[in-house]
Amino acid sequence: MNIEKKTKLNPIEVGFRKNKKIPVIPLARQVFETCCANPHSHPRGQLIFAESGIMRVFCEKRSWLVPPTQAVWVPPHYEHQVYFQNKVSLLNIFIDESAVSTLPTSCIVIKVSKLLKELIYKAAKIGDNYELNSPEFRLMMVVIDEIAQAEKDELFLPLGSDTRLMKTINALLDNPSSQKSLNDYAKHSGASSRTLLRLFKKETGLSFSDWRKRMKLQKAIEILVQGKSVNEVSCELGYHNSSSFIEMFRKELGLPPVKYLAKNCEAKF
Amino acid sequence: MNIEKKTKLNPIEVGFRKNKKIPVIPLARQVFETCCANPHSHPRGQLIFAESGIMRVFCEKRSWLVPPTQAVWVPPHYEHQVYFQNKVSLLNIFIDESAVSTLPTSCIVIKVSKLLKELIYKAAKIGDNYELNSPEFRLMMVVIDEIAQAEKDELFLPLGSDTRLMKTINALLDNPSSQKSLNDYAKHSGASSRTLLRLFKKETGLSFSDWRKRMKLQKAIEILVQGKSVNEVSCELGYHNSSSFIEMFRKELGLPPVKYLAKNCEAKF
DNA sequence: TTTCTATATTCATTGTCTTAGTATAGATAT
């Protein structure tokens, strides 16, 4: 991914152009090729949800890789930037400042439950053409409620259902330090490496190495919280030196391991 | 299937016993074996939804075979009776008279959309333990809205009450692939073929062959949802090849099997 | 009218090959 290769998108102005007093404005958009919406902010908060494809969202000096199992909440006025990889089917929910009191005040990644997904679909179908206190209005309120209740989890590991994929996923979970390549797992699972690759993308929304990376990050934090050293963690995850591990960690989570822990996890004692 | 073999269920009284002023009371129940809730009525309206398994609902001198893609709306005070075949996972939504103004005033079968299904699941999880104007309350209001907006299911399977008719209907249900003619069923049921024909028309509103067609369509969807192939379904319904089955299916429902499923039913798993 | 036999067409899945792009080991420095 190369952030420098920006392509300017048509600015999204629906949320501002219309002077409607409705609190929630859903907006569906198709992105057809790798591109990047330049940094911008607006007075409405925004839930960014890619129902298919994958995106990277930048906000508050952090970035997240976001598959269709997750969405990003960007509070009102927060500057954000979104990078789309290839084709992405995008569903945005713009929420007026007056209606965000129950929502988080910083940028977070949430899990998208089946219910929330269906609600977003319906909201997108309705669009901004509804009256106050109509059934559509009530649905929009529930969309807000569901976002507010959604679980926060930036490292959520989506699983799959295909047997070959699950065989691989289980092998990876059982042995996080393994250096096996996609090819090795392919042989073990009974699918070609190309197929396994496709299965990862299709069912988890993440590529093979993105998935493995997330798994390692989860594991890393799990072990670090127990008080083990960065070196130990590197080993347990199968890295040959801590530099490599640290590099990976920082690239993904914005901060190197120890600093990240200090900031995000309860101080040890 | 034998309706006579009734077993009395513990009466469902949640809707009446509690004196809560909440408009919507969801209730999940597991039925573990073939049994029958005796005829009864209550001041709340009731949406009856079997998320898995099959049930027969009797109301207003009509009856329907209801699979998990459908639900039945019973308005307040309407006497109804439900027969459960084997294990059924039941989700009921009781709605107070004060909140049914947008809902149908007679007993109908509706399609359960993905959204409605997820809403019902969440409602069942919430139960009757919520406050007015809470997020949970708002969700319940949307449940009502969604029931009100739900499509009537043109595919519902009407049953009858005449013994000879029901003998035939049960034989058909038990053996969907049978090629038997109306005459064969007539002999078996003890009515002349002419009488049986009239009974079908009078009690189900459908001709013999229309009824059988509809039964096959319902069965088809039921099996397809389980993940079986179009070919398997064709066989199970007694067609000698999938083309014939597909042709019939598309002629009736506008779309070929797989496309219809994708559009109208939950993705498998 | 419906279903069957037969044939044709579309579509989704998978595997092979290829390319550009990416992650990590290993060395080195702070």
Place this chain on the structure above:
DNA sequence: ATATCTATACTAAGACAATGAATATAGAAA
């Protein structure tokens, strides 16, 4: 514990072909 650099092994993803499932169609038969 962390950062940076380079060489190398690996991955991501497009193009293509092969397969088999799903679908369409048209004439014959029940």
